[in-house]
Amino acid sequence: MTGHSKACCSRPPVVLRGGYNYTPLGKYTEYNGMKTYESGPESSTRGIFVFYDIFGYFTQTIRGIDILSHGFPSQLSTFSDSPQSSHKTYRTFTPDFFSAGTANILDYPPKTPQQTASIMAFMNGPASPAANQALVAPLMAEIMAKNPHIKEWGVVGYCWGAKMVAINSREGSVFKAGAMLHPSLLDQGDAGKVVVPMCVLSSVDEIPEVDPWCETLKSISPESFTEVFEDQVHGWMSSRADFENQHNFEEFLRGYKILREFFAKHLV
Numbered sequence: 001m002t003g004h005s006k007a008c009c010s011r012p013p014v015v016l017r018g019g020y021n022y023t024p025l026g027k028y029t030e031y032n033g034m035k036t037y038e039s040g041p042e043s044s045t046r047g048i049f050v051f052y053d054i055f056g057y058f059t060q061t062i063r064g065i066d067i068l069s070h071g072f073p074s075q076l077s078t079f080s081d082s083p084q085s086s087h088k089t090y091r092t093f094t095p096d097f098f099s100a101g102t103a104n105i106l107d108y109p110p111k112t113p114q115q116t117a118s119i120m121a122f123m124n125g126p127a128s129p130a131a132n133q134a135l136v137a138p139l140m141a142e143i144m145a146k147n148p149h150i151k152e153w154g155v156v157g158y159c160w161g162a163k164m165v166a167i168n169s170r171e172g173s174v175f176k177a178g179a180m181l182h183p184s185l186l187d188q189g190d191a192g193k194v195v196v197p198m199c200v201l202s203s204v205d206e207i208p209e210v211d212p213w214c215e216t217l218k219s220i221s222p223e224s225f226t227e228v229f230e231d232q233v234h235g236w237m238s239s240r241a242d243f244e245n246q247h248n249f250e251e252f253l254r255g256y257k258i259l260r261e262f263f264a265k266h267l268v
């Protein structure tokens with residue numbers, strides 16, 4: 001890969017002022033030698049493999065994964081699951097693909113040639129889709145072997161991870177449905193190879209690249225769902241989620257409500 005995503009590089013992640021007091025609901029385990037964040041009820045018969053974004057285990061990303069896994073906590077009184085999804089939970093698995101080091105948040109957005117070079121080195125090295133794709137099959141094999149009660153699988157990816165979702169949604173995929181959240185590295189050729197229902201939630205920063213991608217997707221996969229959150233930025237469901245802005249937080253939650261309803265429909 002020789003390019004990078006303009007949407008991804010245009011903004012820094014949101015480092016919440018004073019930190020953020022959130023206790024993850026899951027635990028860190030290991031599969032095929034890779035640290036993995038595992039969340040959701042152990043008894044769930046539906047599993048979701050998650051590709052995080054280039055900033056790794058950000059607090060906002062973990063909180064979103066926990067909502068996807070467990071549903072909305074009771075204190076979020078204005079948000080609740082629909083009748084179709086309220087009774088469904090998911091066991092999620094988020095491997096630490098960038099355990100040797102995530103993208104440097106100080107490089108975003110790049111202001112110097114050195115920062116641009118640093119971003120390119122990361123995207124062509126640790127974040128190379130081809131190199132990371134080689135790790136997916138052995139990871140999934142061990143996850144599935146150790147969780148035989150899980151009968152159906154979905155896959156979710158944020159930003160860079162959305163590219164990985166597209167690659168893993170082709171003919172022969174073990175996944176029954178996928179979701180691409182504020183996707184980067186969009187390749188029109190990937191859209192034509194998707195064989196499972198796909199949920200694509202994009203932001204204003206992915207326009208116009210996402211539009212033809214979704215048109216191709218829906219022409220071959222009419223069960224897919226797409227929506228552009230036109231007043232949200234790239235990363236609003238993960239490392240760029242801004243919990244200190246009420247509207248942005250509500251859109252973060254709405255995104256996860258759509259996600260849970262989508263998987264409730266496609267993972268029985």
